[in-house]
Amino acid sequence: MSEINLDLKKLTNKIILLAHSGGVDSCVLGDILIRSKIKFSVAHCNFQLRGEESDNDLLFVKKWCKKNRIKFYYKLFNLIDYKLKNKKGIQESARDLRYKWFNHLTTNKGFDYLVTAHHLNDQFETFLINVSRSSGIFGLVGIPESNKLLRPLLNVTKMQILDYAKKNNLEWREDSSNTSKDYFRNIIRHQVVKPFENHKPKTLENFKKTLAHLKDAQEFISHQFDKLKKELFIEKNKHIYIEIESLKKIKPLSFSLHHFFSPKGFNSKEVEKLVFSSPGKLILSKKYRLIRDRKYLILSALLKKEINEIVIDLDKKNLKLPIPIKWEYIPNLETKAHKNNEVFLDRETLKSPISLRKYKNGDYFYPSGMKGKKLLSKFFKDEKYSLLDKEEQWLLCSNGEIVWIIGKRCDNRFLARPNTKNKLLMRDLR
Template sequence: MNISIKDKIYNDLMKFKSKKILLGHSGGLDSSVLANILYDLKIDFSIAHCNFQLRGKESEDDFKFVSKWSKENKIPFFYSKFSTKKYCQINKTNIQLSTRDLRYNWFFELQNIYKFDFVFTAHHLDDQFETFLINSSRGTGLKGLLGIVNSKKVYRPFLNISKKEIFDFAVINKISWRNDKSNYENYYLRNKFRNKIIPEIEKIIPDYLNKFKNTIDNLNETNLFMKNSIKKIRKKIFKIENKIIKVKVKSLLKLEPLNFYLHELFYSYGFNSKELEKLLSSNTGKQLFSKSHRILIDRGHLILKELVKKKNETYLLDLNEKKIESPVKLNFKYVSKYDKEILNHNFASIDLKKIKEPLILRKPLSKDYFYPIGMRGKKTVSKFFKDEKYSIYDKENQWLLVSNNDIVWLVGKRLDSRFAATKNSIKVLEIRCVL
């Protein structure tokens, strides 16, 4: 006796009993069955329906079907209409990629606004097999072979359930759905696999889906092992300080195969393993940019940092305040006389008579110079950086305390001797940089 798909996924769905779910519902067989099962199990869910305006009246009828079911069963309903063809033209993508982007971007928007714990979709085992074949034909790695996977935001209860099981369940339980005629047209690559190639596979291997399920299970185990291995390597060679990741080039070059490890360690930051391999043999200062991060070579290290939009780089200091928190943490204290020299560059004793207000915090400029305390004469800030072996990120993150265009203090690094308090000073401003 066959076990109902509802029974198969019952324990799985019970994990979501206390969660708030958003179900993507097209009106088709798969999402109609999933909606009915969630309703029967009294799962707290809402429905989101997309109209991509690609199928004219059929799209409108899909909307009416889903909205009617939602209303009859008192399920909260969200609806959005998209100009899909216009989106394709603007973003230079095909219809399938565009509908996917539009759908999930909207789902995640609803998820954030209405605090849904998960987005559910009704992708099933046949979808998984199609994705496996498509990715294999294009050339792919382990991630591509795994195809459709669950994530922290999106869950797919039917991934181990076949289309036939879903169809049989719908017929037995008299569940209505809408047929999408475009699924039978062989315009898209996925449809060609579905309608032409897979039926031939089924003739040769009738039990192909169960065998495929075993393959996916094996691939998932391999993927888990690989992820754990990469996690251990990352923990061993990644040094993280102040949100900057530093990796010794020598440590990376020991990894074999190098291309594989570079991909696994850095693809989540948006970098290509081939480009990284070239970067490893480059001179100090060479850098690469992704949409979210920058990575550069600096004295035998790869240094990785998230890109941050530049804000106002000049700040006026209010010396009546006892401290500031941004852009750098500083504590202020006034004393009537200079006590003693404190040999700590995080601390600056400044003679108030030698400065002109307002004091300004800003980033270094190309021709900046100062008179470093403890040294003779003046030195350009860039030369000081070089002598002190500053990385590019250190230079970019350095703040200067400035009075009347003169540098008073390289904050947390070196005071200018012209402004340093002495035993003859009678009004002293003490500033401490809090790291």
Template sequence: MLSKFKSHINTKLSFLKGKKLLLACSGGLDSVVLAQLCKAIGLDLTLAHCNFKLRGTESDGDEAFVRNLASSLELEVLVKEFDTLDYAQNHRGSVQMAARELRYQWFNQLLADKSFDCLLTAHHLDDDLETFLINLSRGTGLEGLLGIPEQNDKVIRPLLVFTREEITAYAEEQKIQWREDSSNSESKYLRNKIRHGIVPKLKELHPTFVQNFIQTQSYLHQTSDLVNNHLEEVKTRLFQKADGTIKVNVADLQKLQPLQAYLYGLFHGFGFSDWEAVHGLLTSMSGKEVLSKTHRLLKDRDQLILSKIKTRVNEHFPVFDKDTMLEQPIKLTMEKVDSVTKPLTNTVFLDKEKLNFPMVLRNWGKGDYFYPFGMKGKKKLSKFFKDEKIDVVSKEKQWLLCSDDEIVWVVGKRADERFRVDDSTRQIVKITWIS
């Protein structure tokens, strides 16, 4: 197995060599064997052990074992204790999910704080098979049948090509000691039911079942690649990127068949899961939106607008009377001029004596109004935006230049009539937005 492992690293995971690696080590068979193999081929390794305090002295025994293992292999070991039950209660989740969240929160913190390049976990081929069957039993699409990825960002699983039998045989041959987790035999967990009850029967029915599974997954991955390549072509054709958003024409979307499958393929990567609501956007009124944890999909007239969710903060920035008035969040410059030239969308000419400094650059808010240049009377900004066909996302990014509480300029859109240059003006200033 050592020879096969070394060959696998050299051919598929050669980027691990010379990297600073963190290995998640529970003290169980799989992680102990992975630590031994990595040490044997000279990888730069640090062990990380989580004590979840769920099995009393058994949990403490696992910690002691991993510390001794690290010492025998002359490796650094990092240990973290967790109050897992308390975390599960506070977050209203299962103990298993709590342990997983705590584990990966700590691992990610270590990767960042201690500059580890990768995290190694000891998932193997049987884990992959069990995950496949779990997803199949719950109902899943193609993505759920692809199993455990060998690489997911910085998480690497070098043992995925090895069966549990191979790992056990190697440990026994090399007289490697490990710890048995008593919870692995408890039948209340779905994975254990599949591991101990279903997989052995499938192997009995088909002696080549594991090999058949490997071949099936290979076909599924090839199919997934074809689907993803096609979806990337569709995205290139339909996704119009501008100012941090993606705009998609609704009519073009509706031509895609099967539509539900396309909607999933195009938008699931942004965290959406309510596909009935996403489908409903296509025929909904303008302004309707669907939210994921990270993104918003908004219906705006004849298009959908996809954008990241950002907490809207009503920020205020003082703008002073000097050559360069502001650098952030946008750059504004001001200069004295003798006359007014034809204004551009990024410039405005103002009567300086009508301005009170410091002016303020701020976001627009509900109830804001101004007196649009060239018009009589005031107008609510919300009505102005609607008339100008400015979408919701662009409105949220809109800045207002204000003198006291009065809007001087809807930046890049329209100046305010009250601050215009007229026959009585003695000092003219030109303000430019450098985009």
């Protein structure tokens, strides 16, 4: 049947979608699937970049599917518009659109696997491209694997694919863009990989062995890092705390920081600089921020835009508030000792609007149990607040003035006295 022997057990009795370009790789994989009696459907992308040639590719795949009684899906894409809108390269844009549509099909049509015809030469090209980008060991293991995406030809060379196609009298389409020097991958393919194969025929076989060793190394290193991460990364209130002194002891530090933080979009050199900086510094990625606190690096999601101030009507109950606080009037009871999580206020001293808000630069209050006023920033410093603590601290205010640093300290001016007639008890229920 075939000189290409593939392990297709994973595809048996599964619902398969084959990505088919019309090229020799797709045609060979499609032929092997048919001969192996594996049922599948086909998806074809037309990016309309090569005019009539692109249209003929579509017609070729459609005809092939009809001949073999295979369900056919296709889609036309406006690649140039997407490229300009997202400021990406042609190949990256095509890959985005292609896999977005493939994922849509697999999800909505109930496919178990998407199958593509990537082969060993593609692996080698990806390896060399990643070397040129200084990707590190985790970028050198070639085309990434995926649970829903299978690539049965990854250990098969282009030469083997062409030999199979010729010996089995297969027809296929040639993509003229594969010879264009506008694409870096083509330069790698024609000016690096082919000369390698010509002078060192065992290059790809040796690369296959090297890649296997790299994958083993990656698996081992990842396992060690996962163990280390469980020890170092402590989750608290939706934030991750990493003890700085423990982090500094890891060798090699830069490599470790890259593994820990690059998935969150951080550069390892910037993280290392942050580790050895003074408290209060931070760096940002697209979705996260990393804060240098006194003892910890704190990893948190970027803040969503918050409401500046929430006005409270004390005559209403069960208001929807960002923190759980409750209040009640207790005109005839003795004033109890003030606790951090509850305060007795003199209702007559409170002026509208009564509100909840966060810290503003220049805020001050008159701390209970003390004389005179104190800057809130000084209070935060004395209480050893982290940047996150400051951001998450809610303030109860009366006409803009701080009444209660909720859960922490009350302002002396608003406290109920023994002779206060209209007492208001407020509780922090956290």
